[in-house]
Amino acid sequence: MPLVKLKTLTTALAAALCVAGAGAGFAQDSAAPAQKVTAATAPPKLIVMIAVDQFSADLFAEYRSHFTGGLARLASGVVFPSGYQAHGATETCPGHSTILTGNHPAHTGIIANNYFDLSAAREDKRLYCAEDETVPGTSSKQYAASVNHLLVPTLGDLMKARAPKAQVVSVAGKDRAAIMMGGRKADELMWLAPTGLTSFRGTTLSPVATQASAAIAAAIAAPQPGLALPADCAGHDIAIPVGGGRTVGTGRLARDGGDFRRFMASPEADGAVLAAAAALRQARKLGEGSTTDLLIVGLSATDYVGHGFGTGGSEMCLQMLALDRELGDFFARLDQAGIDYAVALTADHGGHDLPERNRQNAWPAAARVDAAIDPDAVAKAVAEKLGLPQPLLYSDGPFGDMYLSKALTPAQRKAAMAELIARFRAFPQVEAVVTGEEFASRPISKQAPDTWSLLDKLRASYNAERSGDFIVVLKPRVTPIADTSRGYVATHGSVWDYDRRVPMLFWRKGLSGFEQPNAVMTVDILPTLASLIGLPVDAGKIDGRCLDLLSGPESSCR
Structure with a gap:
């Protein structure tokens, strides 16, 4: 091209x-000349928020x-x-x-793009952050978009x-x-x-949105030649295997x-x-x-x-x-x-x-x-060692929230937690493994975010109703x-x-x-705009x- x-x-x-x-x-x-904005200046007529x-x-x-x-x-x-x-x-x-x-x-x-609710009525226990899992016939991959969560x-x-x-x-x-x-x-x-x-199921786009959609669809259908490289980008033009x-x-x-x-x-x-x-x-x-x-x-x-x-x-x-x-x-x-x-x-x-x-x-x-930090493989080995039912652990990858099966007895749960945490902590690429219990009485930090400890960072993402039993940090x-x-x-x-x-x-x-x-912090944006x-x-x-x-x-x- x-x-x-x-x-x-x-x-x-x-x-x-x-x-x-x-x-x-x-x-x-x-x-163009503009009147200086002061505390007495009237509010703007439009707020444009760009992420x-x-x-x-x-x-x-x-x-x-x-x-x-x-x-x-x-x-x-x-x-x-x-x-x-x-x-x-x-x-x-x-x-x-x-x-x-x-x-x-x-x-x-x-708390994440995807998390797990092991009590969800459907077979797929993974929940997409912006879905309605109660819609019949849906899954975390084929979902009905929603603001419910x-x-x-x-x-x-x-x-x-x-x-x-x-x-x-x-x-x-x-x-x-x-x-x-x-x-x-x-x-x-x-x-x-x-x-x-597109929008939520059952939503009809407005006439102007429909017109915009058609124009975008036409742009997608057309091929796009490669872009010429500006001089400012020449130093970045290096092949990396x-x-x-x-x-x-x-x-x-x-x-x-x-x-x-x-x-x-x-x-x-x-x-x-x-x-x-x-x-x-x-x-x-x-x-x-x-x-x-x-x-x-x-x-x-x-x-x-x-x-x-x-x-x-x-x-x-x-x-x-x-x-x-x-x-x-x-x-x-x-x-x-x-x-x-x-x-x-x-x-x-x-x-x-x-x-x-x-x-x-x-x-x-x-x-x-390291491919060895595969939660499914680790959990399978632990289940076989301890004689526990499988699947033992639910996760969305080699780091983040990990959820233990609800089928475990209290004794089995305790033994599984100890073995799983020990194995994850033994991996050289793992920085820390933190349990939900460590956040039970820990408040969210009010200090400047550049001073936060690892626990402070994880605490700001931790929700007792949705977060995992433990969290793996690489x-x-x-x-x-x-x-x-x-x-x-x-x-x-x-x-x-x-x-x-x-x-x-x-x-x-x-x-x-x-x-x-x-x-x-980005949480400061709402009160600032308000x-x-x-x-x-x-x-x-x-x-x-x-x-x-x-x-x-x-x-x-x-």
Whole structure:
């Protein structure tokens, strides 16, 4: 395939959808004179919440000087470079559940992408975080999407409870991103699918969403040539062997027509979501009414690129520069509407580069997980040794929550726990094994998240009704993917700061920019935005605190 210049799909799809706005550009409106935002300034008419999946603080720092579009605009605002998804289970669903609830996963109930409920009525005891397992004929793989597992309200839920005319729209690449940020009362909530856009079972998409879905489906059906490599990416263009004769690091994100998996792992996916969000904003006139509206945007391509190619090659460089351009185009369209809007951007978690590249970059101990740390194999050996019924243990992989069978007697349970924990602790790649009992009386830390102990991190993800009997933690720089033949070469999910640290950026026209280097948390976003729009929030029901967005003696926290 011939290489093509990097351009925004937001522009192409927005044109097809007749969404107003010029081409991508940072300076179009942001450079115009604006009245300085003070404590007395009226609330913005629109809040735009953007979550970039797997956009680590490390990636932001690495590419910050190269941004010229939307991310450059946000970096000119209020910047918290050391934001934290403070909890230990740094996966997509838990991370998104913190952003607009103000609560850690221990309180949102979203402890992992998948967890186990051994009392579930269906045969499949694994539960997907955003499903309704009571729907007949479903499983954790073929599920009915639902918000049922989220235990707390979102910002949109609170806004609509106060002002029913307030509009809330949530659109994302992944269902769990749209659902965990959108909550229960969103007017429209949707995510990408091979057919374009989709939503909950039984939901009919609005006319503009249907039009956007058709345009996205057409884009998926068309092949995508490889992208030309900008000069800024030349230093990243290095082939790294990952086994089986395969290399990563020199890709150009090309794909065949109809390849949805590759579509999701390219800037096209983010462009599609942003174009749909712009179309929905225009059609619903978000930000043009008497109340403040909320537009939620979940961008997933960075995560798929990170999983498929790692965070250090030409693929991620292309994705970062494209993300910057797509956001620039999106903001230009909001500017064209002439509305007063405020933007917050963060991530659901960070990310860990592949060990083969990490070993070349000052981390000689980086490795893939030993295949021997297979919970099923370990549990089978323990069951045979102790004469216990199988299956003995339920898990979603070589780390995280582990659930003992409910068929055990108390004596069998005690013996199985002791043997299993001893075996996991004996593996050289295992950092720690922690039991649920160790969290029984441990409060969630109120200290700065960069000072948290391993137990503090795990406690913020621990929910007594949903978490496992014990939790396995791998050592730093151990990638829990032993086999790369299925496509994924890198991941996240650990308690270590490369997975916990994310940027938190706030921008509004007239808001004086500054940078606050101290550690803050994504649970602080809800109270910060609530204060910005004058929405009362019960501090006793959230884990976060309001962050001051004003640089002078006044405070934006009310």
